[in-house]
Amino acid sequence: MLGRREFLRLGWTGAVALAGSALEPWRTQVAAATTPDLIERNAWPEHWETTLEALGRAYYTSNERFFVRSHFPVPDVDASRWRLDVTGLVEQPYSVTLSDLKKAPQVDAVHTLECAGNGRGLMKLANTAGTQWERGAVGTARWSGPLLSTLLHRAQLKPEAKHVWFEAADRAPMPDVPPMLRSIPIEKALEDTMLALRMGGSGLPRLHGGPARIIVPGWFGMASIKWVTRIRVEATPSDNHWMAKGYHYVYPGEDPASAPPVQEMRVKSIITWPLEGSHVPGGTVHFAGFAWGGPSGVRLAELSLDDGKNWRPVFLDAEVSPTAWRSWSLDMPVDPYKAMSVMVRAFDGNGQQQPLEARPNASGYGNNSIQTVRFTLV
Numbered sequence: 001m002l003g004r005r006e007f008l009r010l011g012w013t014g015a016v017a018l019a020g021s022a023l024e025p026w027r028t029q030v031a032a033a034t035t036p037d038l039i040e041r042n043a044w045p046e047h048w049e050t051t052l053e054a055l056g057r058a059y060y061t062s063n064e065r066f067f068v069r070s071h072f073p074v075p076d077v078d079a080s081r082w083r084l085d086v087t088g089l090v091e092q093p094y095s096v097t098l099s100d101l102k103k104a105p106q107v108d109a110v111h112t113l114e115c116a117g118n119g120r121g122l123m124k125l126a127n128t129a130g131t132q133w134e135r136g137a138v139g140t141a142r143w144s145g146p147l148l149s150t151l152l153h154r155a156q157l158k159p160e161a162k163h164v165w166f167e168a169a170d171r172a173p174m175p176d177v178p179p180m181l182r183s184i185p186i187e188k189a190l191e192d193t194m195l196a197l198r199m200g201g202s203g204l205p206r207l208h209g210g211p212a213r214i215i216v217p218g219w220f221g222m223a224s225i226k227w228v229t230r231i232r233v234e235a236t237p238s239d240n241h242w243m244a245k246g247y248h249y250v251y252p253g254e255d256p257a258s259a260p261p262v263q264e265m266r267v268k269s270i271i272t273w274p275l276e277g278s279h280v281p282g283g284t285v286h287f288a289g290f291a292w293g294g295p296s297g298v299r300l301a302e303l304s305l306d307d308g309k310n311w312r313p314v315f316l317d318a319e320v321s322p323t324a325w326r327s328w329s330l331d332m333p334v335d336p337y338k339a340m341s342v343m344v345r346a347f348d349g350n351g352q353q354q355p356l357e358a359r360p361n362a363s364g365y366g367n368n369s370i371q372t373v374r375f376t377l378v
Helices: 004-026 098-103 149-155 186-190
Strands: 038-042 047-050 083-088 092-097 107-114 139-145 162-167 180-186 194-196 213-215 228-233 268-273 283-292 298-304 326-334 339-348 373-378
Touching: 083 149, 092 098, 107 213, 149 186, 149 194, 149 228, 162 186, 180 186, 268 339, 268 373, 283 298, 283 339, 298 326
Parallel strands: 083 228
Antiparallel strands: 038 047, 083 092, 107 139, 139 194, 162 180, 162 228, 194 213, 268 283, 283 326, 298 339, 339 373
């Protein structure tokens, strides 16, 4: 059985492979990614990526098609017995049930979630640690539940409260492995962070953190802790492995100890039509996809049909919310009977431009390189 040090050295996938049959006593029933809309990158715990074709069918990503990223096996949480504790640097710590939370003031908000490792499998490094995602570890949903500020104000924050820690029910099936625990600054906690109880108009699915999860708008998905059981208010950021060492941009040749943390999503776009290698009727071609940009949103997206030599603006649909992607499209006349490629780049509300190639880092985080799709006109 692996201990903490071996687990952290090997990473999740290597640890599971080495532990082998020793993990069987902890194995829970796992739902298979049987739909063709999901690509199974890892069977257990579930790492499922949505295909670009499926993402392109609608603005909202359905619960069944939404990408799945679990650090540990999905816990079996009994919603009728589940409780959420709010504690730490507060004057009035308390504990609430799911029923209590449903009676609190609710918000209904649209946010895009993206795994920090989305695009890792496409980053130009000899190898990157972690699941080799391509472009589909991202999705947009309507989330419902109380704002975190509502819960924190009820607890009455103490003056020294500076960070909010999130503890969860999932655990590694190996001794001494640190649980998944993250924290965010109090300013972000009080701004727009929410406790989601519903997703896409229905109760939060178990795979996506049910009965309750944190949603940190505009930040990469690791901040949006699933199966949350305790909210702790502290004076300092969490010192858990997944904060102190995990999820940092460790660039080649630089000191890992000073590596910046992975937090806000980077400006990015995807092309959902045409698909790579597709055959498209010549004439007027419909180009389409999505663009997003973290907390500042997206203000512009451009398309190129000549490998980036010339760019033209695409049409962006109206913004649903700053932290939700925007649909983009452009219809263009193109001569038939030739091979072509299309590129799209986005600009966020702060003027940051999507790069041709993202700066490589050891864990392949935040790959927002410009996508190129090659297709044939017939």
